Amino acid sequence: MIHPFERLVVRHTHRIPLPHGPLGRGGAAARQFDAALMSVGFKLSAALLERLAGLSAETVLDTAARTLDTVREMVGDHVRHNVYFVDFPANVPDTADFWERCVAEALADEASRDGTVAQLRTGVVDLLTLPSYGNYRHTHAEMLAAHEELIAAAGDRVTVLHPGGTPDEEVTALYLALAGSTTPLGEEGLRDLSALAGHCVDGLQPEAIPVRENRAVVNLARLGAGAELLVNTVTDVLRLACALSDGDVTLVEPTRLRSLSRPVRRALLASLDAVVAAAPAKLADVTAHREAFKRLGERLHPHEYPRWPHAARVFAVARGEEEARSFDSRVEALLAVDDVTGAARLLTAAPGRLLRSLDRLLRACRVQDERDAVVAAVEQSVPRVAGRVLLAVREHLHNRAEEARGRRVFVNRQGRAWVTTDDRAPVPSRERERLIGVLDAETRRRLPEAGHLLIDPDVLDVALPLSGRATAAGLGVLPRGSLSPVDGELLRFFVHWKQTSRSTDYDLSALMLDASYETLSWLSFTALTDVGGEHSGDITNAPDGASEFINLRLDAVRGTFIVPQVNIYSGEGFEEAEESLFGFMLRDAEQEGRPFEARTVRMKSELRGPGRVALPLAFVRGSDGRWRAKWLHLYLRGNPNANRVEGNRVSVAVLVRALVEREPLTVRYLTGLMAGGAGAVTVWDGTTVPDGPVTYIGLERPDGLHPDSLVVTPENLRALIPG
Incomplete structure (x- = not known):
């Protein structure tokens, strides 16, 4: 039987729950599974390979099919990435030459000739009216045929998948970790917690749910199951009402509250009454969300329930009829x-x-x-x-x-x-x-006793995840403010989007800044080539999905900062589109391959912010000449339409400077404190691991760690934050 939340476990923990199935000789199937994973940058750990080899081939192949679908989506390989210029990054034309060619083709086309001539007479031509501009001119298969096979390199990403417990054990552990998190979860985390809370409502529960947004999501599941609500403030009840209306449990955005059934109204009013009866001073919390509580009162009809007089006081305070000094x-x-x-x-x-x-x-x-x-x-x-x-x-x-x-x-x-x-x-x-x-x-x-502390030095400059909202959902994504090494000669960004209902044009761009944050150059649809880089071409409509790429040779890049950005030129916002994602790849100079190669992807994140310009991260050249990624996760409001890198370069430079010059609290700080009480501290050399159990903190879990080890990676970095 397939567990409905197996995908969540793989995505959040990089573990595969031990599949149900008969024992057998699945060694050959497991090796095939491993080979297929390696083609997209993943691999089975030695322990997982051994466990799968003891199952039937059919069980292994079923597990492989489900897991491959999951990891391909994690890395952005679940969609077809095409490019406008079929042999990108080779033979990308000069921008002016390309536009002239589009105009010439429009003049040669009888259907568009008259309109183009009329525009030329005015001295201004709208590129979007030219038939050959903005739409793919070849199929995905034709694009693949134009590229040599990717040459394997030692630097290709390998994300190891490890063995988990039974599906039920893994799902329960994930629910407890999310519900009991000491820091707020991001949008994806809250969505996943909501799904898990309903499934786990009758099972084990965390000792405490310190984050109130998490508590609202769990309370929604408990309300549906008739379980006791976890409420100790009046705002807990308001958050639950927002969850019932599919609204914002963080209370940042106003929620249009729905009509509630009589049993739900009774449950919410009883909770409010109990909170105020036990601590009348908590009425002061109402004033912070006065209007929301007024709307809630309209839905709960407290006047119909005189047995809960303390609940009625909440709404009297909201209406200004009773004073509750905050x-x-x-x-x-x-x-x-x-x-x-x-x-x-x-x-x-x-x-x-x-x-x-x-x-x-x-x-x-x-x-x-x-x-x-x-x-x-x-x-x-x-x-x-x-x-x-x-x-x-x-x-x-x-x-x-x-x-x-x-x-x-x-x-x-x-x-x-x-x-x-x-x-x-x-x-x-x-x-x-x-x-x-x-x-x-x-x-x-x-901080807990660490025992033998094993530290990956690449994790030391990762910012502590004091809020999940400072990190986008995705693979290889680190909290805002983090620094991570960039080891490769070719850097390639990509954006992919698919519109929901109306024509949508996203534009991938890259801004190059000097050490004083002054603009040196940029790559975009208005500047297809520059020293060291190429743009894959502008796609202006995405009914079936569209992709754009920027390729950079790092040793040829001028300046100190590279700032990729995604501008919405027209159409649906990031949260309206059916899908929108950003990522980057790293390759050696001699590697060929297609524009998108899953095993070279170092990071892929969802674009789901409220603005019209996305700034996922920046790349910083250090005094040692090495490049590092500085994680931003920012959105600019931008203009309603026609956002371009030229128009926002000043505001982007100001933001980048402010974020680069601010020093976040990092893993280095906590490990420094932990080292004082550790029995031994080892800096991991990337190869050998100690024989006994350790507390490992790093970017990836090494293969071969003792099974009793405590492992902290970016997937569960919030576990480092003490309660």
Whole structure:
């Protein structure tokens, strides 16, 4: 029997659940499976190959078919990637010559001649009116025939798949990991958690669900199963109502609440009543989402249920009929009369708010006694603060050093960013150092004993995933701010999109900047060639899907930064299109192959942001001459139509500069703290692994680790964040 969530397990964990099936001699089938995986950059671990070899060939082949479909989609090989210029990257024409050729072909076409002549008389020709512009001129098969087979290289990506437990064990473990995550999940993670929560509602549950968005998703499943809801604030109930309406459980975007059945209304009102009865002060939370609670009251009809009077008070506060002074307003009142000490003392009742207000409190202090009181309040409160808040404030203080002043960058939950001048007064250096010591000590106290710590050095500059919204869904994707090595001679970006209902034109571009973030050049549909690079040609309509590529020879690239971007020229947004994805490949100079080769793909991510310009990452040349990827995951608002790299190059440069110059808290920080309590620390050399169990932290799980090892890779990096 095939488990319905086997694909999720493979995608999230890179493990294949042990398939059900009779024993047999499946060795030949397992080797065929392994060979097929290697063609798309994956491989079976030695242990998994051995386990599959003991099953029947039919079972192995069934597993292979399902897994291959999953991994091909993970890497972007589930679609047909075609190019406008059939032998790209060879023979890409000069842009002006290409446009002249399109005009000549339009003049030779009787159907388009008159219209083209009329445009020429005005001095302006719309490329989109030329018959040979923007549409594939050959089939996918013809494009494949024009390219030599890819030459295998030692640097090709190999993602190893490892053996898992039974399907039920793997699915339960994945559900517990997602539901119990100490950091918010991204859109994909929440969607997968929703599916798993319904399946696992009667099974094992996490000891705690610290992230409230996760709790709303789990509560939705529990409500459907008639189980007790996990609610301890009035906002938990509002989030659940949004989940019932397929809305935004983060409460960032307004949700149009649906009419609710009588049993659901009773369950929500009973929960609200219990929360307020136990802690009337929690009514103050209503004011932060006053309008949403008004809409919820219209759906719940609290006047019909007099047995829950405390629930009715929630909506009275929302309507302004009852006052519930918020905690924040009490803090503001103290700060308004310059009572910083009183504000710090009050904030100890809400430790998370205290740490988030820390910068402001320190800047408001006038004398040393007040600064000492603020630090003392923090020392008293840190044991009750969530781990991700400790780390976020530690990162903030690191970037508030006097020499780090200059620009402030803000990124919202949707990936939209803006930059402004940092005109804040500095945080006093003495208090800054004292607080950093307090936060480091508390974080170290919470970290588990690592035993023998085995570290892949390539993971050290990966940013800690303090929020899943700072990482797009996909393969090889790292959190915003991460740096990862780029080892290869040819760098190739790709974008693929498929429109849902109307003509849609996405444009892949790459902006080259110097060390001062000034524009040197770009590659796009308006500049098909440049020193060291080629564009595959502009596709302007994607009813069956379309792809564009940019090829770069890294040793020929001028400047310090390469910034790929995807501009929406016209049509559907990233969230409207049926499919939209971005990725990059790395190849050796002598490798041939097709424009898209799955085993050279280093990263593939979904494009699902709200803006009209996507900035997935940038490539940075270091002082040592090596290139590294700097992960951005940003979206610019852009224009409604006709977005082009020329039009946004200044704003892109400002954003890139702000993100590059800000230092995130990385894995290096946590492993440094963990090393103090580890029995031994080994830097992995990429070949041999210790015989005994280890705590391994790296980009990929090595083959041959002891089965009792604790393994942390980008797929479960949030496991490093202490609770």
